[in-house]
Amino acid sequence: MLDGSWFSTSFAASVTVVLTAVGIYLVLVLFTRLAGLRTFSKMSTVDFAVTVAIGSVLASTTLTKDPPLAQSVVALAALFMMQYGASLLRMNSDAMIDVLDNRPVLVMAGPEILHENLKNVRMTENDLYAKLRQANVTRRDQIRAVVMETTGDVSVLHADPDGQPLEDELLYGVENADRLRRETG
Incomplete structure (x- = not known):
């Protein structure tokens, strides 16, 4: 009782x-x-x-x-x-x-989802799509890169409307950033 x-x-x-x-x-x-x-x-x-x-x-x-x-x-x-x-x-x-820190990880290079990296950071495609919606992405061709940051936050870098490349410094320390440069640079 x-x-x-x-x-x-x-x-x-x-x-x-x-x-x-x-x-x-x-x-x-x-x-x-x-x-x-x-x-x-x-x-x-x-x-x-x-x-x-x-x-x-x-x-x-x-x-x-x-x-x-x-x-x-x-x-x-x-x-x-x-x-x-x-x-x-x-x-x-x-x-x-x-x-002291986790390394940030590239999870999308342009419109391409990097499934192995997504798996490594234990993020599902549904999680990723939710973050893209929060970043006001309406089409995947608007995406330049998506990075899982050291804190677990997700950064969505939008493609430049004039086609200007992403500055290398913005990807300093990001795991697999070379893949973005190789495929879109």
């Missing part, structure tokens, strides 16, 4: 949750302001992992007695410092980019 205790809470517990939520929120805003705009950008695997970890710390802090607020502040500080350190490593070493 259900005792109903998990439906209710005491006034003191509610006040504790509110005060803890306000406290951890203020700390998060402060750390985000100190760390800068990149904090929640999801520009790299590390950024994404830190965003998820921060959410976990916030939830644990707000809804449970353990960890206490002070420990959560330390945990947030550690996460922000790790992200900052990783971004410094990434800025100063291409080798660290390879260690």
Whole structure:
């Protein structure tokens, strides 16, 4: 039989949750302001992992007695410092980019779907078509390239109406980008 205790809470517990939520929120805003705009950008695997970890710390802090607020502040500080350190490593070493990040992968070269690459990134054709619709593609001949980015986002590069080639720099670091250059360049 259900005792109903998990439906209710005491006034003191509610006040504790509110005060803890306000406290951890203020700390998060402060750390985000100190760390800068990149904090929640999801520009790299590390950024994404830190965003998820921060959410976990916030939830644990707000809804449970353990960890206490002070420990959560330390945990947030550690996460922000790790992200900052990783971004410094990434800025100063291409080798660290390879260690810390997934490589972006070309999944379409012009109108051609690269099925092997689609399989490697565990994306279905239906997933791909959904992303093409979101990018306002109405015909496959409008597509110059589609890239699965390091964060799992999908970038759709539209064909230039004047037929100008895609600049090589835009495909720097993209796995199989040479295939696009070979077939359409």
